[in-house]
Amino acid sequence: MDRPEFFRFHQGEKTLPFDAQEYETRLARLRADMQANGVDACVFTSMHNVAYYSGFLYCAFGRPYALVVTQTEDVTISAGIDAAQPWRRSHGDNITYTDWQRNNHWRAVLSVTGAGRSIGYEADHLTLAQRDLLVSFLKPAATLDVAPITMRQRMHKSAAEIALIRSCAQVADVGGYAIRDAIRAGTREIDVAMAGRDAMELEIARRFPDAEYRDTWVWFQSGMNTDGAHNPVTGRVLQPGDILSLNTFPMISAYYTALERTLFVDTVDAASLAIWEANVAAHEYGMSLLKPGASCADVTDRINAFFAERDLLQYRTFGYGHSFGILSHYYGREAGLELREDIDTVLAPGMVISMEPMLTVPEGTPGSGGYREHDILVITDEGHENITGYPYGPAFNVIC
Numbered sequence: 001m002d003r004p005e006f007f008r009f010h011q012g013e014k015t016l017p018f019d020a021q022e023y024e025t026r027l028a029r030l031r032a033d034m035q036a037n038g039v040d041a042c043v044f045t046s047m048h049n050v051a052y053y054s055g056f057l058y059c060a061f062g063r064p065y066a067l068v069v070t071q072t073e074d075v076t077i078s079a080g081i082d083a084a085q086p087w088r089r090s091h092g093d094n095i096t097y098t099d100w101q102r103n104n105h106w107r108a109v110l111s112v113t114g115a116g117r118s119i120g121y122e123a124d125h126l127t128l129a130q131r132d133l134l135v136s137f138l139k140p141a142a143t144l145d146v147a148p149i150t151m152r153q154r155m156h157k158s159a160a161e162i163a164l165i166r167s168c169a170q171v172a173d174v175g176g177y178a179i180r181d182a183i184r185a186g187t188r189e190i191d192v193a194m195a196g197r198d199a200m201e202l203e204i205a206r207r208f209p210d211a212e213y214r215d216t217w218v219w220f221q222s223g224m225n226t227d228g229a230h231n232p233v234t235g236r237v238l239q240p241g242d243i244l245s246l247n248t249f250p251m252i253s254a255y256y257t258a259l260e261r262t263l264f265v266d267t268v269d270a271a272s273l274a275i276w277e278a279n280v281a282a283h284e285y286g287m288s289l290l291k292p293g294a295s296c297a298d299v300t301d302r303i304n305a306f307f308a309e310r311d312l313l314q315y316r317t318f319g320y321g322h323s324f325g326i327l328s329h330y331y332g333r334e335a336g337l338e339l340r341e342d343i344d345t346v347l348a349p350g351m352v353i354s355m356e357p358m359l360t361v362p363e364g365t366p367g368s369g370g371y372r373e374h375d376i377l378v379i380t381d382e383g384h385e386n387i388t389g390y391p392y393g394p395a396f397n398v399i400c
Contacts, residue, residue, distance in 0.1 A: 003100040006077075006108035008093075011084045015210050016055040016091060017253035022160050023091035026053055026153070026338060031071055031151050034120060042069045042120035042146055049122065049150050050076065050331035051254040052325075055274045056090040057212070058082075064105045064130060068112040068215040077108045089212070096334060106137040115139045120146035148336075154325050155337045156350045161255070162378055165324055165352055168250050168257035169376050169387040175200040175248035176259045176390040179220060183399045185265055186239045189225070193218040193233045200250045208252060215251035215328060220244070222265075226370035227360050229260075229318065230329070240266040243369035244399075258358060258388055260374030261279065263397040271366035273394060275312070279359050280393045282306050283373040286320055286339075286355040291383045296343040303339075315359040317370075319343075324352040324376060351379045 016023070027365055030053065034042060044050050044067040051057045056076050058065040066077040074092035080099060087094035095111065098103040113119065116139050123145035126134070133141070157165065178199035182192045196218040205213060221231050222238050226245040238244070244263040249256065262276055289299045303320050307313040323337035336345050337353060347353070356374035361367050375388040391397070 004098060005101070005104045006095050006097040006111065008087075009084050009096045010087045010094065012088045014088055014090070015300075016089065017164065017211070017255075018055070018160050020091060022158060023053065023055065023154070025158070027069065029153055030069060033146075033153070034069075035072070037120075037144055037146075037149070038069065038118055038142070039120040039144055039146065041115035042067075043109055043113065043119075043138075044060055044122060044150075045130065046122050046125040046147075046331065047328045048154075048254070052150070052154055054090045054092060055253070056086050056094075057254045058086070066105070068109055070112065073112055075112050077105060077112075103133060103137070106133050109134075110137050113138055116141050118142040118398065120143070120144050122147040122150075130344075149235070151336055152323060153336055155323055155334050155345075155380075156348070157325065157352050158350075161325065162350070162352065164252065164255055165257060165376070166378075166387045167251050168255055169259070170389065171200050171203045171207070171250040171252070171391045172248045172257050173388065174203045175218065175250065176261065177248055179218070179246050179248065180263070180288035180397075180399060183238065183244065183263065183265065185238050187238050188235050189220050189222055189233050189238070190235055190381065192238075193220040196220065196246075196248050200248060204250060205253055211253055217246040217249050217251075217329075219249075221247075221370070223369070224363060229358055229372060238265050241269065243272060243371075245370055245372060246372075249328075251328060254328070254332075255324075256327045256332075257324060257376060258354065258374055259388060260372050261390065261392055261397055262371045262373060263399055264394075266398070266400050267311055267395060268398050269367070272369065275315075275359060275367040276371050276394060278307075278310050278312055279371040280373060281358055282357045283355060283375070283392065286357060287375060287377060287384070287386065290321075290347060290353060290355060290377050290379065292347055292349055292379060292381065294347045296337065296339050296345050296347070297341055299338050300341050304341075307357075307359075312359055315361050317358055317360045321354040321356050347379050349379050349381050353377055353379065
């Protein structure tokens, strides 16, 4: 039996999150950057860049995947276990590599790049072992880390991306209302979380009947478990007076959105109410600062001053917001668009960013727990558009 190193297996119809022109526009911008930097071929290995430029979100399961982009080709490289699904979900061509011998993945990559060329790669993703294989098989004349270049491109959203993100935010609201309806003393965190997740997945299937459904999730925390923004769900039973943290994360075609809210079960004590209201005020103040021309560092400094005036800055735990797009809790990050002291990026129309101040008051201190509000804003020519609809604050979120 002839056992090829790689082959093309194409069947079915292509189904993508965006039309072909959206991907051609992204690739044209990338190719212009490649030409300006003397790069002959980019070998993308991260889930986020493969998905951004091709539409295909791979499931690695220990196998290498790639997207190779030259001035004339864009080809996803996928494992045989996926059959033709990567081709159906890729804008361009697809090559399937076999596992008859080790490193057929890199032989498939080489078939597109050729040897001795200038290669762009992602230093923030490519492992040392895979980089050694890149050098061994491709024998590049030069290499360049293109991760910063691609991140800057992803930070500026197209009209089609903003439309998808807006729909995602509406799905997050659906999950929020389902969670609110499920909250009652005596219920476990996991039961409330499942109600929100199920509601979102059903809404995604209704809105996007041709999509792939995966990765949508909820973090719903109570009591001390609210102290960290990314604390997993537990089986803790809700008690009257508990502080709660609602976090819904619908995933549609690799695009991430979020809704995050502070709530209380039945009642909220005076100390907790004062901290909650201060965080809501910081949230509103922070949103007012998000407009074209504002720098991430300046917005951060202003909110820091707001909290310092109220003797609450010591309870801040992380930055005040971040970009949205192709990312999730296990891939992607547009670190150049985060509201932190060390980020000097200037906001511009077409960027999408959250405002999410969080205060964590330690156990044993009046008002202990984690307080967080989170809205998603699209930066416009005039200022911003808030695309989050679920209400924040005590008037709506003390659940009796």
